[in-house]
Protein backbone atom coordinates (compact mmCIF):
# COMPACT_ATOMS: atom_id res chain seq x y z
CA UNK A 1 0.00 0.00 0.00
CA UNK A 2 2.83 2.38 0.68
CA UNK A 3 6.50 2.29 0.02
CA UNK A 4 8.85 2.27 2.97
CA UNK A 5 12.09 3.84 1.91
CA UNK A 6 15.03 3.30 4.17
CA UNK A 7 18.11 5.25 4.30
CA UNK A 8 21.36 5.78 2.62
CA UNK A 9 19.31 5.96 -0.50
CA UNK A 10 18.40 9.19 -2.16
CA UNK A 11 16.93 11.83 0.02
CA UNK A 12 14.78 14.01 -2.12
CA UNK A 13 15.62 17.67 -1.82
CA UNK A 14 12.76 20.07 -2.42
CA UNK A 15 12.77 22.31 -5.46
CA UNK A 16 14.03 25.67 -4.21
CA UNK A 17 11.50 27.61 -6.25
CA UNK A 18 8.11 25.99 -6.67
CA UNK A 19 7.77 25.80 -10.44
CA UNK A 20 4.13 26.63 -10.77
CA UNK A 21 4.54 29.82 -8.80
CA UNK A 22 7.28 30.99 -11.08
CA UNK A 23 5.91 30.11 -14.52
CA UNK A 24 2.16 29.87 -14.08
CA UNK A 25 1.91 26.09 -14.76
CA UNK A 26 0.45 23.46 -12.49
CA UNK A 27 -2.15 23.75 -9.76
CA UNK A 28 -1.45 25.94 -6.76
CA UNK A 29 -1.70 24.72 -3.17
CA UNK A 30 -2.25 26.71 0.00
CA UNK A 31 -1.51 25.02 3.34
CA UNK A 32 -2.78 26.46 6.60
CA UNK A 33 -0.97 24.94 9.58
CA UNK A 34 -2.12 24.89 13.19
CA UNK A 35 -0.51 23.40 16.28
CA UNK A 36 2.92 22.13 17.26
CA UNK A 37 6.30 22.20 15.53
CA UNK A 38 5.64 18.63 14.37
CA UNK A 39 2.70 19.89 12.32
CA UNK A 40 4.84 22.70 10.88
CA UNK A 41 7.47 20.14 9.93
CA UNK A 42 4.84 17.80 8.42
CA UNK A 43 3.45 20.65 6.30
CA UNK A 44 6.95 21.30 4.98
CA UNK A 45 7.29 17.59 4.14
CA UNK A 46 3.99 17.78 2.25
CA UNK A 47 5.26 20.84 0.37
CA UNK A 48 8.27 18.89 -0.85
CA UNK A 49 6.08 15.99 -2.02
CA UNK A 50 3.68 18.30 -3.82
CA UNK A 51 6.44 20.39 -5.34
CA UNK A 52 8.03 17.17 -6.70
CA UNK A 53 4.65 16.23 -8.17
CA UNK A 54 4.46 19.54 -10.08
CA UNK A 55 2.28 21.58 -7.75
CA UNK A 56 3.12 25.18 -6.89
CA UNK A 57 2.22 27.29 -3.87
CA UNK A 58 -0.17 30.17 -3.42
CA UNK A 59 0.26 32.66 -0.60
CA UNK A 60 -3.52 33.04 -0.09
CA UNK A 61 -6.28 30.44 0.04
CA UNK A 62 -8.33 32.53 -2.45
CA UNK A 63 -5.66 32.06 -5.13
CA UNK A 64 -5.23 28.30 -4.59
CA UNK A 65 -6.65 25.32 -6.52
CA UNK A 66 -6.08 23.14 -3.47
CA UNK A 67 -6.55 24.29 0.14
CA UNK A 68 -5.17 22.04 2.87
CA UNK A 69 -5.71 22.63 6.59
CA UNK A 70 -3.27 20.86 8.92
CA UNK A 71 -5.13 20.60 12.23
CA UNK A 72 -4.27 20.18 15.92
CA UNK A 73 -6.41 18.73 18.71
CA UNK A 74 -4.06 18.66 21.70
CA UNK A 75 -6.56 20.80 23.65
CA UNK A 76 -10.21 21.51 23.05
CA UNK A 77 -9.45 25.13 22.11
CA UNK A 78 -7.16 23.94 19.28
CA UNK A 79 -9.83 21.60 17.96
CA UNK A 80 -12.50 24.32 18.13
CA UNK A 81 -10.18 26.62 16.15
CA UNK A 82 -9.60 23.92 13.53
CA UNK A 83 -13.29 23.16 13.17
CA UNK A 84 -14.05 26.90 12.96
CA UNK A 85 -11.59 27.14 10.11
CA UNK A 86 -13.32 24.21 8.40
CA UNK A 87 -16.61 26.11 8.53
CA UNK A 88 -14.93 29.06 6.76
CA UNK A 89 -13.83 26.79 3.94
CA UNK A 90 -17.36 26.47 2.56
CA UNK A 91 -17.09 30.02 1.15
CA UNK A 92 -13.92 29.00 -0.71
CA UNK A 93 -15.75 26.05 -2.23
CA UNK A 94 -18.67 28.26 -3.27
CA UNK A 95 -16.49 30.79 -5.08
CA UNK A 96 -14.72 27.95 -6.90
CA UNK A 97 -16.49 24.56 -6.80
CA UNK A 98 -13.56 22.78 -8.43
CA UNK A 99 -11.23 23.89 -5.65
CA UNK A 100 -10.10 20.84 -3.66
CA UNK A 101 -10.39 21.06 0.12
CA UNK A 102 -8.37 18.67 2.28
CA UNK A 103 -8.16 18.27 6.04
CA UNK A 104 -4.92 16.94 7.51
CA UNK A 105 -3.41 16.40 10.94
CA UNK A 106 -4.65 15.09 14.26
CA UNK A 107 -8.31 16.15 13.93
CA UNK A 108 -8.40 14.44 10.53
CA UNK A 109 -7.08 11.27 12.13
CA UNK A 110 -9.43 11.19 15.11
CA UNK A 111 -12.60 12.74 13.66
CA UNK A 112 -12.71 11.63 10.04
CA UNK A 113 -16.32 10.54 10.09
CA UNK A 114 -17.60 13.64 11.86
CA UNK A 115 -15.75 15.86 9.38
CA UNK A 116 -17.16 14.09 6.34
CA UNK A 117 -20.67 14.07 7.80
CA UNK A 118 -20.68 17.70 8.93
CA UNK A 119 -18.67 19.43 6.21
CA UNK A 120 -19.82 18.02 2.85
CA UNK A 121 -17.60 20.37 0.85
CA UNK A 122 -14.49 18.67 2.28
CA UNK A 123 -12.97 16.47 -0.44
CA UNK A 124 -10.42 14.56 1.59
CA UNK A 125 -9.45 13.77 5.15
CA UNK A 126 -5.90 12.54 5.63
CA UNK A 127 -4.14 11.54 8.86
CA UNK A 128 -0.48 12.22 9.72
CA UNK A 129 0.81 8.85 8.51
CA UNK A 130 -0.86 8.91 5.10
CA UNK A 131 0.49 12.09 3.53
CA UNK A 132 2.43 10.12 0.93
CA UNK A 133 -0.90 9.50 -0.80
CA UNK A 134 -1.68 13.19 -1.12
CA UNK A 135 -0.23 13.82 -4.59
CA UNK A 136 -2.13 10.84 -6.04
CA UNK A 137 -5.37 11.66 -4.25
CA UNK A 138 -5.16 15.28 -5.39
CA UNK A 139 -4.45 14.26 -8.96
CA UNK A 140 -7.40 11.82 -8.98
CA UNK A 141 -9.70 14.45 -7.57
CA UNK A 142 -8.56 17.00 -10.17
CA UNK A 143 -9.13 14.60 -13.04
CA UNK A 144 -12.58 13.58 -11.83
CA UNK A 145 -13.76 16.55 -9.79
CA UNK A 146 -17.18 14.97 -9.29
CA UNK A 147 -15.62 11.75 -7.94
CA UNK A 148 -16.55 9.99 -4.72
CA UNK A 149 -17.18 12.61 -2.09
CA UNK A 150 -14.90 12.53 0.88
CA UNK A 151 -11.91 10.57 -0.34
CA UNK A 152 -10.53 9.37 2.87
CA UNK A 153 -7.17 8.15 3.98
CA UNK A 154 -6.40 7.85 7.65
CA UNK A 155 -4.73 4.48 8.13
CA UNK A 156 -2.22 4.62 10.96
CA UNK A 157 0.94 3.21 9.47
CA UNK A 158 3.31 1.82 12.02
CA UNK A 159 6.46 2.57 10.10
CA UNK A 160 5.92 5.79 8.15
CA UNK A 161 8.84 8.16 8.73
CA UNK A 162 8.86 10.32 5.55
CA UNK A 163 12.48 9.48 5.82
CA UNK A 164 13.44 10.14 2.22
CA UNK A 165 11.83 13.57 2.03
CA UNK A 166 13.55 16.77 3.12
CA UNK A 167 10.90 19.19 4.39
CA UNK A 168 10.82 22.35 2.26
CA UNK A 169 12.91 25.00 3.99
CA UNK A 170 11.43 28.49 4.07
CA UNK A 171 14.71 30.35 4.54
CA UNK A 172 16.35 31.52 7.71
CA UNK A 173 19.03 30.02 9.90
CA UNK A 174 16.78 27.70 11.92
CA UNK A 175 15.09 24.46 10.82
CA UNK A 176 13.15 21.66 12.47
CA UNK A 177 14.27 18.09 11.86
CA UNK A 178 12.00 15.26 12.97
CA UNK A 179 13.94 12.37 14.52
CA UNK A 180 11.15 10.28 16.04
CA UNK A 181 7.44 10.10 15.24
CA UNK A 182 4.51 8.97 17.39
CA UNK A 183 4.39 8.37 21.13
CA UNK A 184 4.09 5.29 23.34
CA UNK A 185 3.70 7.11 26.64
CA UNK A 186 -0.09 7.30 26.83
CA UNK A 187 -0.26 10.10 29.40
CA UNK A 188 -3.86 9.79 30.51
CA UNK A 189 -4.82 13.31 29.34
CA UNK A 190 -3.17 13.18 25.92
CA UNK A 191 -4.68 12.33 22.55
CA UNK A 192 -1.37 12.26 20.64
CA UNK A 193 -0.69 8.50 20.85
CA UNK A 194 -4.16 7.99 19.28
CA UNK A 195 -3.60 10.43 16.43
CA UNK A 196 0.08 9.98 15.68
CA UNK A 197 0.45 6.30 16.39
CA UNK A 198 3.29 4.28 17.84
CA UNK A 199 6.79 5.54 18.39
CA UNK A 200 9.35 4.99 15.60
CA UNK A 201 12.85 6.39 15.29
CA UNK A 202 14.37 7.61 12.11
CA UNK A 203 17.69 6.11 10.97
CA UNK A 204 20.58 8.31 12.04
CA UNK A 205 22.21 8.54 8.59
CA UNK A 206 19.08 10.07 7.09
CA UNK A 207 18.88 12.62 9.91
CA UNK A 208 22.46 13.63 9.23
CA UNK A 209 21.90 13.83 5.46
CA UNK A 210 18.87 16.03 5.98
CA UNK A 211 20.76 18.36 8.31
CA UNK A 212 23.58 18.64 5.76
CA UNK A 213 21.13 19.50 3.00
CA UNK A 214 19.55 22.14 5.19
CA UNK A 215 23.02 23.50 6.01
CA UNK A 216 23.62 23.89 2.25
CA UNK A 217 20.58 26.18 2.26
CA UNK A 218 22.00 28.36 5.05
CA UNK A 219 20.64 26.59 8.13
CA UNK A 220 22.99 26.83 11.13
CA UNK A 221 20.62 26.06 14.01
CA UNK A 222 18.76 22.75 14.09
CA UNK A 223 15.89 21.83 16.39
CA UNK A 224 15.54 18.03 16.66
CA UNK A 225 11.88 17.19 17.08
CA UNK A 226 9.90 14.37 18.59
CA UNK A 227 7.04 13.85 21.03
CA UNK A 228 9.58 12.10 23.24
CA UNK A 229 13.10 12.43 21.86
CA UNK A 230 14.61 10.61 24.84
CA UNK A 231 13.30 7.27 23.63
CA UNK A 232 15.14 7.59 20.29
CA UNK A 233 16.74 4.24 19.41
CA UNK A 234 18.38 3.25 16.15
CA UNK A 235 20.77 0.33 15.79
CA UNK A 236 22.02 0.69 19.36
CA UNK A 237 22.35 4.48 19.17
CA UNK A 238 20.39 6.49 21.69
CA UNK A 239 19.31 10.11 21.68
CA UNK A 240 22.57 11.39 23.20
CA UNK A 241 24.47 9.70 20.32
CA UNK A 242 22.12 11.28 17.78
CA UNK A 243 22.46 14.74 19.31
CA UNK A 244 26.23 14.48 19.38
CA UNK A 245 26.39 13.27 15.77
CA UNK A 246 24.39 16.31 14.61
CA UNK A 247 26.50 18.66 16.74
CA UNK A 248 29.65 17.28 15.13
CA UNK A 249 28.59 18.32 11.63
CA UNK A 250 30.99 21.18 10.80
CA UNK A 251 28.41 23.42 9.06
CA UNK A 252 26.05 23.43 12.04
CA UNK A 253 26.59 26.01 14.81
CA UNK A 254 23.80 24.97 17.16
CA UNK A 255 21.58 22.02 17.92
CA UNK A 256 18.55 22.00 20.23
CA UNK A 257 15.75 19.53 20.82
CA UNK A 258 12.31 18.99 22.22
CA UNK A 259 10.47 17.33 23.93
CA UNK A 260 12.01 15.31 26.78
CA UNK A 261 10.28 13.02 29.24
CA UNK A 262 11.36 12.79 32.92
CA UNK A 263 11.07 8.98 32.84
CA UNK A 264 13.43 8.57 29.88
CA UNK A 265 15.99 11.36 30.03
CA UNK A 266 19.44 10.01 30.89
CA UNK A 267 22.45 11.35 32.74
CA UNK A 268 24.45 10.46 29.63
CA UNK A 269 22.35 12.98 27.68
CA UNK A 270 22.89 15.70 30.28
CA UNK A 271 26.62 15.00 30.31
CA UNK A 272 26.72 15.13 26.51
CA UNK A 273 24.91 18.47 26.55
CA UNK A 274 27.35 19.92 29.06
CA UNK A 275 30.38 18.65 27.18
CA UNK A 276 29.60 19.99 23.73
CA UNK A 277 29.66 23.67 22.94
CA UNK A 278 27.30 23.39 19.99
CA UNK A 279 24.53 21.73 21.99
CA UNK A 280 22.38 24.54 23.36
CA UNK A 281 22.02 24.64 27.15
CA UNK A 282 18.27 24.51 26.88
CA UNK A 283 16.04 21.78 28.26
CA UNK A 284 12.28 21.50 27.82
CA UNK A 285 11.26 19.01 30.48
CA UNK A 286 7.48 18.98 31.01
CA UNK A 287 6.53 18.28 34.62
CA UNK A 288 2.72 18.53 34.12
CA UNK A 289 2.10 18.51 37.89
CA UNK A 290 4.09 18.87 41.10
CA UNK A 291 1.89 16.45 43.02
CA UNK A 292 2.59 12.71 43.14
CA UNK A 293 -1.03 11.54 43.24
CA UNK A 294 -1.90 13.67 40.22
CA UNK A 295 1.23 12.52 38.37
CA UNK A 296 0.13 8.93 38.91
CA UNK A 297 -3.39 9.70 37.68
CA UNK A 298 -1.82 11.37 34.64
CA UNK A 299 0.15 8.18 33.97
CA UNK A 300 3.39 10.09 34.31
CA UNK A 301 5.51 7.41 36.02
CA UNK A 302 7.87 9.62 38.07
CA UNK A 303 7.60 11.51 41.31
CA UNK A 304 8.06 15.15 42.22
CA UNK A 305 11.23 14.14 44.08
CA UNK A 306 12.68 12.33 41.05
CA UNK A 307 11.86 15.30 38.82
CA UNK A 308 13.62 17.71 41.17
CA UNK A 309 16.59 15.37 41.29
CA UNK A 310 16.75 15.45 37.46
CA UNK A 311 16.70 19.26 37.49
CA UNK A 312 19.57 19.24 39.97
CA UNK A 313 21.54 16.82 37.79
CA UNK A 314 20.83 18.86 34.65
CA UNK A 315 22.02 22.06 36.31
CA UNK A 316 25.13 20.27 37.59
CA UNK A 317 26.11 19.00 34.14
CA UNK A 318 25.05 21.95 32.00
CA UNK A 319 26.27 25.38 33.08
CA UNK A 320 23.83 28.28 32.58
CA UNK A 321 21.07 25.88 31.66
CA UNK A 322 17.75 27.39 30.55
CA UNK A 323 14.75 25.33 31.56
CA UNK A 324 11.21 25.23 30.28
CA UNK A 325 8.23 23.08 31.10
CA UNK A 326 4.58 22.27 30.37
CA UNK A 327 2.08 22.30 33.22
CA UNK A 328 -1.58 21.35 33.38
CA UNK A 329 -3.90 22.78 36.04
CA UNK A 330 -7.31 21.39 36.94
CA UNK A 331 -6.69 17.76 36.03
CA UNK A 332 -9.76 15.78 37.24
CA UNK A 333 -9.87 15.54 41.06
CA UNK A 334 -6.96 18.02 41.56
CA UNK A 335 -7.49 19.66 44.97
CA UNK A 336 -6.29 23.11 46.04
CA UNK A 337 -3.50 21.52 48.07
CA UNK A 338 -2.41 19.39 45.11
CA UNK A 339 -2.36 22.45 42.87
CA UNK A 340 -0.21 24.21 45.49
CA UNK A 341 2.37 21.44 45.00
CA UNK A 342 2.66 22.48 41.34
CA UNK A 343 2.95 26.12 42.40
CA UNK A 344 5.71 25.37 44.90
CA UNK A 345 7.57 23.20 42.40
CA UNK A 346 7.60 26.04 39.88
CA UNK A 347 8.87 28.40 42.55
CA UNK A 348 11.56 25.94 43.48
CA UNK A 349 12.76 25.15 39.93
CA UNK A 350 12.55 28.73 38.61
CA UNK A 351 11.94 27.94 34.96
CA UNK A 352 12.94 30.39 32.28
CA UNK A 353 9.71 29.64 30.42
CA UNK A 354 6.60 27.67 31.30
CA UNK A 355 3.71 26.69 29.05
CA UNK A 356 0.68 26.49 31.32
CA UNK A 357 -2.61 24.89 30.30
CA UNK A 358 -6.05 24.30 31.73
CA UNK A 359 -6.94 20.63 31.54
CA UNK A 360 -9.36 19.92 28.73
CA UNK A 361 -11.00 16.58 28.15
CA UNK A 362 -9.84 14.86 24.95
CA UNK A 363 -11.60 12.03 23.18
CA UNK A 364 -10.07 8.52 23.26
CA UNK A 365 -7.98 9.26 26.36
CA UNK A 366 -8.05 7.46 29.69
CA UNK A 367 -8.73 10.70 31.57
CA UNK A 368 -11.86 11.27 29.48
CA UNK A 369 -13.42 8.43 31.51
CA UNK A 370 -12.88 10.50 34.66
CA UNK A 371 -15.25 13.26 35.66
CA UNK A 372 -13.84 16.66 34.55
CA UNK A 373 -14.82 17.94 37.97
CA UNK A 374 -12.64 20.98 38.60
CA UNK A 375 -14.92 23.97 37.90
CA UNK A 376 -13.84 26.29 35.08
CA UNK A 377 -13.45 29.30 37.41
CA UNK A 378 -11.08 27.32 39.63
CA UNK A 379 -9.05 26.21 36.61
CA UNK A 380 -8.83 29.85 35.48
CA UNK A 381 -7.79 31.06 38.95
CA UNK A 382 -5.09 28.37 39.20
CA UNK A 383 -3.80 29.18 35.75
CA UNK A 384 -3.65 32.91 36.50
CA UNK A 385 -1.78 32.26 39.72
CA UNK A 386 0.86 30.20 37.89
CA UNK A 387 1.17 32.72 35.08
CA UNK A 388 1.74 35.56 37.54
CA UNK A 389 4.42 33.59 39.36
CA UNK A 390 6.10 32.56 36.13
CA UNK A 391 6.15 36.11 34.73
CA UNK A 392 7.93 37.30 37.82
CA UNK A 393 10.47 34.46 37.70
CA UNK A 394 11.07 34.96 33.96
CA UNK A 395 11.76 38.66 34.55
CA UNK A 396 14.22 37.83 37.32
CA UNK A 397 15.91 35.13 35.24
CA UNK A 398 16.33 37.63 32.40
CA UNK A 399 17.78 40.30 34.68
CA UNK A 400 20.30 37.72 35.94
CA UNK A 401 21.64 37.55 32.37
CA UNK A 402 22.62 41.24 32.21
CA UNK A 403 26.36 41.93 31.93
CA UNK A 404 26.97 38.31 30.89
CA UNK A 405 29.13 37.54 27.88
CA UNK A 406 27.56 35.13 25.45
CA UNK A 407 27.44 34.20 21.77
CA UNK A 408 24.56 35.13 19.54
CA UNK A 409 23.61 33.60 16.23
CA UNK A 410 22.62 36.31 13.74
CA UNK A 411 19.15 35.60 12.34
CA UNK A 412 18.58 38.71 10.21
CA UNK A 413 17.97 42.45 10.27
CA UNK A 414 15.84 43.66 13.15
CA UNK A 415 12.26 44.20 11.92
CA UNK A 416 12.16 47.44 13.94
CA UNK A 417 15.48 48.92 12.78
CA UNK A 418 17.34 47.74 9.67
CA UNK A 419 20.60 49.13 11.09
CA UNK A 420 20.48 46.42 13.76
CA UNK A 421 20.79 42.64 13.67
CA UNK A 422 18.53 40.38 15.61
CA UNK A 423 19.97 37.15 16.97
CA UNK A 424 19.59 34.72 19.82
CA UNK A 425 21.68 33.51 22.72
CA UNK A 426 22.28 29.75 23.12
CA UNK A 427 19.28 29.78 25.49
CA UNK A 428 17.20 31.29 22.70
CA UNK A 429 16.87 34.74 24.26
CA UNK A 430 16.36 37.44 21.59
CA UNK A 431 19.16 40.01 21.29
CA UNK A 432 19.74 43.02 19.03
CA UNK A 433 23.14 44.50 18.15
CA UNK A 434 24.25 47.13 15.64
CA UNK A 435 25.30 45.75 12.25
CA UNK A 436 28.99 45.72 11.63
CA UNK A 437 29.94 43.65 8.60
CA UNK A 438 28.62 40.29 9.87
CA UNK A 439 26.34 38.04 7.84
CA UNK A 440 23.21 36.09 8.67
CA UNK A 441 24.26 32.79 10.27
CA UNK A 442 27.42 34.21 11.91
CA UNK A 443 28.15 33.72 15.59
CA UNK A 444 29.13 36.92 17.43
CA UNK A 445 30.45 37.21 20.97
CA UNK A 446 28.58 39.93 22.85
CA UNK A 447 27.93 41.32 26.26
CA UNK A 448 24.28 41.75 27.25
CA UNK A 449 23.83 45.40 28.22
CA UNK A 450 20.16 46.28 28.65
CA UNK A 451 16.79 44.58 28.61
CA UNK A 452 13.71 45.96 26.88
CA UNK A 453 10.70 43.71 27.55
CA UNK A 454 12.11 40.30 26.67
CA UNK A 455 14.73 41.58 24.17
CA UNK A 456 18.31 42.31 25.12
CA UNK A 457 20.51 45.02 23.62
CA UNK A 458 24.12 43.88 23.41
CA UNK A 459 27.57 45.08 22.41
CA UNK A 460 30.36 43.12 20.76
CA UNK A 461 33.20 42.07 22.98
CA UNK A 462 36.77 41.70 21.75
CA UNK A 463 37.59 38.02 21.12
Ligand code: 5AD
Nearest residue numbers: 189190286326327357358359360362
Ligand atom coordinates in the same frame (compact mmCIF):
# COMPACT_ATOMS: atom_id res chain seq x y z
N1 5AD B 1 -5.43 19.33 28.41
C1 5AD B 1 -4.55 20.33 28.67
N2 5AD B 1 -3.27 20.30 28.26
C2 5AD B 1 -2.85 19.24 27.57
N3 5AD B 1 -1.66 18.93 27.05
C3 5AD B 1 -1.75 17.73 26.43
N4 5AD B 1 -3.00 17.26 26.54
C4 5AD B 1 -3.71 18.17 27.26
C5 5AD B 1 -5.05 18.24 27.71
N5 5AD B 1 -5.92 17.26 27.48
C6 5AD B 1 -0.48 19.75 27.21
C7 5AD B 1 0.62 19.01 27.99
C8 5AD B 1 1.63 18.71 26.92
C9 5AD B 1 1.46 19.90 26.01
C10 5AD B 1 2.02 19.72 24.64
O1 5AD B 1 0.07 20.08 25.95
O2 5AD B 1 1.15 19.88 28.97
O3 5AD B 1 2.95 18.59 27.42
Ligand code: SF4
Nearest residue numbers: 183185186187190192
Ligand atom coordinates in the same frame (compact mmCIF):
# COMPACT_ATOMS: atom_id res chain seq x y z
FE1 SF4 C 1 1.19 13.19 24.94
FE2 SF4 C 1 2.53 12.26 27.07
FE3 SF4 C 1 3.23 11.45 24.57
FE4 SF4 C 1 3.73 13.97 25.35
S1 SF4 C 1 4.63 12.09 26.27
S2 SF4 C 1 2.81 13.32 23.37
S3 SF4 C 1 1.99 14.45 26.67
S4 SF4 C 1 1.28 11.03 25.61
